[in-house]
Amino acid sequence: MKKTIGLISILMVVLGLAISGCKKEQPDTAAVKPTADNIEIGYANNKRAIRGRDFHLNADVIAGNKITTVIVQILQKADRTYSGNWKFELTWEEFAGVKNTNVHKHFTVPNEAPEGIYDFVFIVNDENGTRLELREELSIIDAANMPVDPLIDRDIFLRNGTMIYYMNTYVEDPLLFKKNDSFTARTQIKQIQGNGVLYTALINRKLKYFPETVDQLDFSKCVIISKVEHSGLSAGSSISTLRNMDGVWGGDTIEIGAGKDAAGNTISGLKAWETGQYDLVILYHNSSYNISVHKSIPISIQYE
Incomplete structure (x- = not known):
């Protein structure tokens, strides 16, 4: 009888350990999911x-x-x-x-x-x-x-009217701008139709802000050089930043040190001019077909 009771006790202990082990292998049902x-x-x-x-x-x-x-x-x-x-x-x-x-x-x-x-x-x-x-x-x-396949076809930078960057080729490297220099950023988007918008913007890298779509633009952190909107374009059309928001030629130039950007926003606070590394960001969004493209090119500003 004592042997039987002892054997039962041992079996119960073994069974308890087995159940405990199984429980440990299972996720905690009270655990918080990501x-x-x-x-x-x-x-x-x-x-x-x-x-x-x-x-x-x-x-x-x-x-x-x-x-x-x-x-x-x-x-x-x-x-x-x-x-x-x-x-x-x-x-x-x-x-x-x-x-x-x-x-x-x-x-x-x-x-x-x-x-x-x-x-x-x-x-x-x-x-x-x-x-x-x-x-x-x-x-x-x-x-x-694809109904549209937007392509950044031409991106050209000029400093005081002199070309320093042409379609992925650094005529001058690094691209350095100083206070009171004029910065011209010309961009063309082709293979588009319908409605859309194109922005070019300067963003200080110290902000660690890298927008990839138009809807990510935070105007408190970027200096807008140009904005071009289009509507009702036929297939295979193109647009360029050679026109500003009022349709006037040459609206893609900004002076390093200007008080306001092309969108009329005051250049102060987080985006105030200063010496440092910047990115010229090109952002295009086609709202008719919900398609976006972007490009970022590094430049330097010496503002002292």
């Missing part, structure tokens, strides 16, 4: 990817405890037909051990990706065993099949 905000899937959050082109992803993530991995998957949908089987996955471990972070990534969607509608899956795994999984539809298209 969250994500300010999510942008594609430029201007258009949820579109172009084969062989740069793709933009942004999300502000807060972990329940700490992040282990961030994963992106592009998966074919079961109810769709494609020209071939294809899937895509990226894992970023650089965010491991971080509580709050901005996931801002650029990557290329391969040329071999079949056109179609996909599931775009954004995953954040947490140290506490929980997992955030967001799923959105993503269109993958070929550039040849």
